[in-house]
Amino acid sequence: MKHSNPSEMQPPKALPTGFAHTGEHPQLELPFTALVGHRELKGTSISIMRAVVTGSLPVEAENSTQSVALRVNLDGFSLILWVDALVEGVGTDAITLHFTDPTASHAAPLRYLLNSYVAGDIVSMGGMMGYTGPVSVKAKSGPQDLGRVHKIKNLLRRALVVVLTLLLAVLAFDLARDRILFAYEPRPVTITAPGQTLMATTAGQLAYIDAGAGPDQVVYSIAANSGEYISVKMPCDCGIQALRDFELGATVLPGSPLVRLTSGQEGLVASTEISAEGAARLVSGDRAELVTASGRVIPLRTRILPARDDTTRTIPIEMVLTETDGLSPGDVARLRLRKNLIPAILRGDTSGPQGE
Numbered sequence: 567m568k569h570s571n572p573s574e575m576q577p578p579k580a581l582p583t584g585f586a587h588t589g590e591h592p593q594l595e596l597p598f599t600a601l602v603g604h605r606e607l608k609g610t611s612i613s614i615m616r617a618v619v620t621g622s623l624p625v626e627a628e629n630s631t632q633s634v635a636l637r638v639n640l641d642g643f644s645l646i647l648w649v650d651a652l653v654e655g656v657g658t659d660a661i662t663l664h665f666t667d668p669t670a671s672h673a674a675p676l677r678y679l680l681n682s683y684v685a686g687d688i689v690s691m692g693g694m695m696g697y698t699g700p701v702s703v704k705a706k707s708g709p710q711d712l713g714r715v716h717k718i719k720n721l722l723r724r725a726l727v728v729v730l731t732l733l734l735a736v737l738a739f740d741l742a743r744d745r746i747l748f749a750y751e752p753r754p755v756t757i758t759a760p761g762q763t764l765m766a767t768t769a770g771q772l773a774y775i776d777a778g779a780g781p782d783q784v785v786y787s788i789a790a791n792s793g794e795y796i797s798v799k800m801p802c803d804c805g806i807q808a809l810r811d812f813e814l815g816a817t818v819l820p821g822s823p824l825v826r827l828t829s830g831q832e833g834l835v836a837s838t839e840i841s842a843e844g845a846a847r848l849v850s851g852d853r854a855e856l857v858t859a860s861g862r863v864i865p866l867r868t869r870i871l872p873a874r875d876d877t878t879r880t881i882p883i884e885m886v887l888t889e890t891d892g893l894s895p896g897d898v899a900r901l902r903l904r905k906n907l908i909p910a911i912l913r914g915d916t917s918g919p920q921g922e
Contacts, residue, residue, distance in 0.1 A: 591615045617663045647672040702716040705871040751901040755838045759828040759895045766818040803831050834887045839880040847903045856899040864889050
């Protein structure tokens, strides 16, 4: 860029062709100041090609090329661009400074400045030095309030994560504990009063039942598959508790429990059939428990009975309830086997399998 003494008047210099057509570049009303020699002129509008200013210049400056300093005051700093300009309109209200070399070194910062002004962006030192992207100014809000809200949100998020983690840990522990310690038998268990159980002696269909039969009266009759008609009488003067298969027309197999003869003894008992795996766990020392519909767990004393049919994989057992409070005959429960994690020798239990 050519620099000259601002006080000297320069001879006219022709404008380059193709650059100074009227209206080719829009004039922007960007606040600036133009320094021509020792005179300070107020800027009215500016473009890439020319600047329009107001003020006074000597008459001799008309149609002369002057070295002009364009100063733009920004936030915290000022931008000064040196340009060579042809002066036109001296003595009028609008003096036009035509830039004789629009592509000189001032072109890049001036273009950035004008583009930022059109876009409404903020011109910063960083932008002038190398960054040409948009910069926006956000309204300042209370940092203390935002910090407090942010801390509360963080605290709530962390608390939620901790609670969910604890819930998952508890669920995982409960599932693992249930899977390791317990085994449930599939057959439901019906609680009954102490006494003798009458079982079917042959396969067939119940053709007659009498839940109120007295001594020596027929309790039930079975139409056997062999064609025989078998009747069973009451063997004692005791109460009758009907079991699951004690229904008129029900099909029974040999050994099916039909009625329970209650003798009025205190306590409650139950009998059922368990799997061979369950019987093996009882023999190995696992403890039997009844789990009622309400979730109550009742310890049991069990006794394995001889199997009625060697071809089946189920084994009959009798159970005596050690706690009977709140229970009554007819209640239904599940049989659960609890594994003993402590070896029998450490428990001091050398009596063998649990039972009577």
